[in-house]
Amino acid sequence: MTYEKFATQIRREALRCMNSQGSGHVGGSLSIADVLAVLYTSHMKVDPQNPKMPDRDQLVLSKGHAGPALYATLALKGFFPMDWLDTLNKLGTKLPSHVNLNLTPGVDMTAGSLGQGLSCACGLALAQKAQGLDNYVYVITGDGELQEGQNWEGAMFAGAKKLDHVIVFVDNNKMQIDGYTNNVMPVENIAKKFEAFGFVTTCINGHDHEAINNAINWAKQDTTVAPHCIVLDTIKGKGVSFYEQLGPSNHSTTVTDEQLAKALAELQ
Amino acid sequence: MELRKMYVAELSRLMKQNDKIFVLDADLSSAGGTKPLYQEFPDRCVDCGVAEANMTCIAAGLSASGFVPFIHSFAPFISRRVFDQIAVSISYSEQNVKIVAFDPGVTTTYNGGTHMCFEDMAMMRALSNIAVLDIVDGFQLVKALPYIVEHKGSMYIRIVRKQNDALFDDNYVFQFGKADKLCDGKDITIVASGTSLFDAKKATDMLAEKGISVDLLGIHTVKPLDEDAIVASATKTGKVLTVENHSIHGGLYSAVCETLSRKHPTLCDGIGVYDKVSQVGNLADLKADYHMSAEDIVAKALAMLGK
Numbered sequence: 001m002t003y004e005k006f007a008t009q010i011r012r013e014a015l016r017c018m019n020s021q022g023s024g025h026v027g028g029s030l031s032i033a034d035v036l037a038v039l040y041t042s043h044m045k046v047d048p049q050n051p052k053m054p055d056r057d058q059l060v061l062s063k064g065h066a067g068p069a070l071y072a073t074l075a076l077k078g079f080f081p082m083d084w085l086d087t088l089n090k091l092g093t094k095l096p097s098h099v100n101l102n103l104t105p106g107v108d109m110t111a112g113s114l115g116q117g118l119s120c121a122c123g124l125a126l127a128q129k130a131q132g133l134d135n136y137v138y139v140i141t142g143d144g145e146l147q148e149g150q151n152w153e154g155a156m157f158a159g160a161k162k163l164d165h166v167i168v169f170v171d172n173n174k175m176q177i178d179g180y181t182n183n184v185m186p187v188e189n190i191a192k193k194f195e196a197f198g199f200v201t202t203c204i205n206g207h208d209h210e211a212i213n214n215a216i217n218w219a220k221q222d223t224t225v226a227p228h229c230i231v232l233d234t235i236k237g238k239g240v241s242f243y244e245q246l247g248p249s250n251h252s253t254t255v256t257d258e259q260l261a262k263a264l265a266e267l268q
Numbered sequence: 269m270e271l272r273k274m275y276v277a278e279l280s281r282l283m284k285q286n287d288k289i290f291v292l293d294a295d296l297s298s299a300g301g302t303k304p305l306y307q308e309f310p311d312r313c314v315d316c317g318v319a320e321a322n323m324t325c326i327a328a329g330l331s332a333s334g335f336v337p338f339i340h341s342f343a344p345f346i347s348r349r350v351f352d353q354i355a356v357s358i359s360y361s362e363q364n365v366k367i368v369a370f371d372p373g374v375t376t377t378y379n380g381g382t383h384m385c386f387e388d389m390a391m392m393r394a395l396s397n398i399a400v401l402d403i404v405d406g407f408q409l410v411k412a413l414p415y416i417v418e419h420k421g422s423m424y425i426r427i428v429r430k431q432n433d434a435l436f437d438d439n440y441v442f443q444f445g446k447a448d449k450l451c452d453g454k455d456i457t458i459v460a461s462g463t464s465l466f467d468a469k470k471a472t473d474m475l476a477e478k479g480i481s482v483d484l485l486g487i488h489t490v491k492p493l494d495e496d497a498i499v500a501s502a503t504k505t506g507k508v509l510t511v512e513n514h515s516i517h518g519g520l521y522s523a524v525c526e527t528l529s530r531k532h533p534t535l536c537d538g539i540g541v542y543d544k545v546s547q548v549g550n551l552a553d554l555k556a557d558y559h560m561s562a563e564d565i566v567a568k569a570l571a572m573l574g575k
């Protein structure tokens with residue numbers, strides 16, 4: 001499947017998943033569909049039949065509220081049946097709105113209390129090193145999430161310990177719940193901030209699949225012994241016009257049957 | 269009306285009268301409802317971004333300078349996530365910060381496990397200089413707010429943002445540290461805090477139909493607890509059942525047992541979360557799963573009465 005097709009599928013299934021509940025974290029799920037499509041097509045060394053395989057690559061979805069996008073990806077990859085997507089947030093579900101490593105095959109770390117993922121990823125990377133493994137640990141954080149100070153403790157650690165198999169994506173969609181990140185609490189110069197903590201960084205269009213693929217290849221091949229950060233310039237709600245137009249209020253919003261039908265018509 | 273709308277209307281009124289009140293948020297001003305205050309009082313409202321620990325200590329600094337800051341977030345992020353900040357910069361430093369916790373316990377519903385906190389009252393009760401309020405509805409909150417502002421000392425206040433249901437009305441009189449006697453009975457005492465009072469009230473009615481008369485106490489101030497009311501009721505009925513939207517460890521059940529074991533040893537059982545992790549679901553399913561529904565209260569009361 002092409003990246004384009006896979007990303008569209010992820011968006012469709014993520015929306016279907018949130019429709020089963022009537023609402024969800026729409027904006028931040030749609031904005032990461034492209035990086036997930038590239039990661040799970042070309043990079044993540046994982047086995048859907050053996051999700052806990054010791055020598056696998058791992059993904060920490062630090063912005064854990066975007067669970068539906070990851071669930072769509074994992075279901076499409078065969079980690080679990082597609083009809084699990086209809087169980088979002090129902091009592092006893094394996095798919096809670098915020099990701100949980102004990103519940104969902106293919107989820108490597110629990111998240112949802114923002115700001116903890118990068119530190120957890122440092123732990124996963126240390127563990128890999130300790131076991132002589134050379135897998136990658138990917139992290140996806142939000143731009144608003146970077147306001148949590150713990151991210152910078154994690155960045156400092158990753159830089160100091162030269163965790164060169166940590167690759168951080170920042171989903172820089174420029175929005176958080178209370179509005180535009182620049183108005184709420186600017187996190188500008190994200191790449192420079194990570195560089196200051198010892199990361200090697202690049203900024204790319206987070207919806208350009210080739211650019212994402214090239215950036216990941218670059219991060220893996222770069223000979224600098226350091227963690228890498230790829231800042232993704234993204235649009236919150238990407239791919240569905242009426243969600244994009246909502247702006248910051250697309251963070252957590254409804255996915256009615258009617259909205260789903262309209263969205264699916266756009267996502268062909 | 270939604271509780272958060274009532275909250276903000278009253279806070280706005282108080283901010284007009286008292287220029288020491290500050291409002292701080294951590295990217296949840298729209299979710300919590302304080303957003304309109306930012307237009308009204310631009311100099312006294314601050315959105316700190318998603319940075320609760322920072323916000324907590326900023327509030328401590330404001331308090332140390334004579335202001336009365338209100339800080340807001342979901343219950344776990346404004347309690348356990350910032351516990352040391354509260355312990356050192358607010359409790360130990362004897363500051364005056366009003367900590368407003370949204371959607372405690374199972375009322376978190378769809379935000380699920382990471383946002384669902386059963387430990388907040390236990391943590392806050394263990395700190396000195398912090399009162400703990402578990403609010404049942406918007407009327408109680410509105411009537412409590414003038415006191416909350418005037419009270420010299422920090423408070424932890426649990427509220428359910430989007431709640432529409434009301435137990436009380438505009439005539440409600442809030443008395444800090446005092447229980448609300450909601451039903452006079454002689455067979456068993458039920459003590460309930462916060463929104464658990466709705467279920468306790470329902471259970472009281474169900475028990476009445478079975479001929480059992482419940483002495484029902486509503487608790488908004490979990491700390492300092494109205495010990496006299498608890499002891500008086502326990503003396504009358506000889507059996508006490510507590511109901512709380514919280515872990516059975518460290519919250520209302522603990523507070524009541526601590527009081528009774530010291531002042532009037534009485535058989536006491538509790539409805540609450542028994543060592544079970546948080547999870548996602550709708551409110552009715554969650555209450556059923558944690559055995560916190562009105563039916564569970566009735567069953568436990570009957571068992572205590574040997575029926």
Ligand SMILES: Cc1ncc(C[n+]2csc(CCOP(=O)(O)OP(=O)(O)O)c2C)c(N)n1
Nearest residue numbers: 028112113114142143144145175176177295
């Ligand atoms: C510690 C913590 N505080 C607050 C929240 C509530 N919250 C959920 S998402 C969010 C905004 C995040 O913005 P961003 O990281 O930019 O996410 P995105 O735009 O990708 O959805 C907030 C404040 C939370 N989940 N965790």
Ligand SMILES: [Mg+2]
Nearest residue numbers: 143144173175
């Ligand atoms: Mg964002």
